[in-house]
Amino acid sequence: MNYVIIGNSTAGIGTVEGIRKHDKSGEIIIISNEKHHTYSRPLISYLLYGKTTEEKMKYRKDSFYEDNNAKLVFGNVLSIDDKKKTVNLENGESISYDKLLVGAGSKPFVPPMQGLESVKNKFTFMSLDDAKALEAIITSETRVLIIGAGLIGLKAAEGLSKRVASITVVDMATRVLPSILDEEGSKIVEEHLVKSNIKCILGTTTKELFEEKAILSNGDEINFDVLIVAVGVRPNTELVKDIGGQVNRGIQINTKCETSINDIYSAGDCTESYDITTGENKILAILPNAYMQGEVAGINMAGGNKEYTNAIPMNAMSILGLHMITAGSYDGEQIITKAENAYKKLVVRDGLLVGYIMIGEVNRAGIYTSLIRDKVQLDSVDFEVLKNKPQLIAFSKQVRMQKLGGVKNDN
């Protein structure tokens, strides 16, 4: 069996590890258009911040490829030929596969903006090369303008916060992190950013950009040396779309991570997942999801049998010392608790916990996550106890015995 994997990031690495659970000898070729050992993409902001190094941010050990008998090829895949079962690289080479994994991730979305072409120093914030290019140009005098107050924009702001003179974040949305927080949560984070000297201008767009200046829709003028565009990402779906594979916003896969085309699997940020908390297919661009899909794909590619059926949106995010953990969806009955430095919202629908937000105090959040993921009926646990804090004592003794006493679950 010969396996080809497009993408040397989380989904691709998960696939290698999944394959090797079942097939120790088949040939594995990983093709990457980023010329690096596999690295942790989320760590690019920590690299700028000084909390990690290029060496430490390697996602797997130096010996990973050797240990897994996998070959890493640097190249850009232009197309897949599903009839001949080959992938065609930009350099003219073609590589044949028996089973193919598309783990192509996503690319930054840069919307048309008046005057963008005249900006001298403009960046997106998605890759190690982006971080290194920024690193090379910033000084303690640099004024940074970030467009986008989502996860990536704010992580870029954090990464640069101790390195530059000023940071301004502008977003069309009226609040920060709207995709993972409720209004109250956004307010807490915004206050924290402001306290940390990061200026947020929300509900505002950039009307026109000049070499080192932006004019905003509210009339403000902002001078900057470096512009970072972080308004969103788009999944890399073309390789599969071009050969007629089913693609919606992301590549469509089933629970075994198979695409609609024979012997082609897909995983990670380029795919859509079925979110069990809303019953909708959506892109869940988070690293744990990419790994778990990759692993499931790999196991199935190697002849095993595994399904991935409990995907949920979930994020652990910290910004300049403020930790927050969120999961699921927020449509339902809301149970809110506030304390000095903590905010918590639990969301209940149809007798199930479907979502939560914890800011400031996040200890043991995974117990809540497991209630969502396992669709635990709340009448089978002591929910009053759980509202107070996540704890296993809220489960029945029998369930605790399974969880802690090594007793097998017979169901």
Added chain:
Amino acid sequence: MKKVYVNEEWCLGCHLCEYYCAFANSGITDMVKALKDKKINPRIQIEEGGDVCFAVSCRHCEEPLCVKGCITGAITIVDGVVSVDREKCVSCYTCILSCPYGAVMPSDEGAIQKCELCVKNAGGEPNCVKGCPNKAIVFEERG
């Protein structure tokens, strides 16, 4: 593989396991020096309420969500033990988001911490189990 299992009906709620854990992981050889007047942050923690109490520590799952979800590759399985590379960890807390047992927690030194069955400290065998006066936690093979 031998793991730490809980016999909850034997637990007295004495919290000694927490102290033995903190001692084993302190790197200090004198128990008094390691613990006196210190606020401990043990990797095993007692839950109690009503007449129930029991200790919770890492289950060393065969399919660990903390390992699969770790964004840095800092959490790995080493000979069956779910282990943390504190140099790689950046405290993003994705493991805290992921662990269904609530058995991963921030350490006092910046990275996260969790039970590593005392394989990395001088204990060799889980010190919490050694210190438990009532066999409410045991280190053994169970199905």
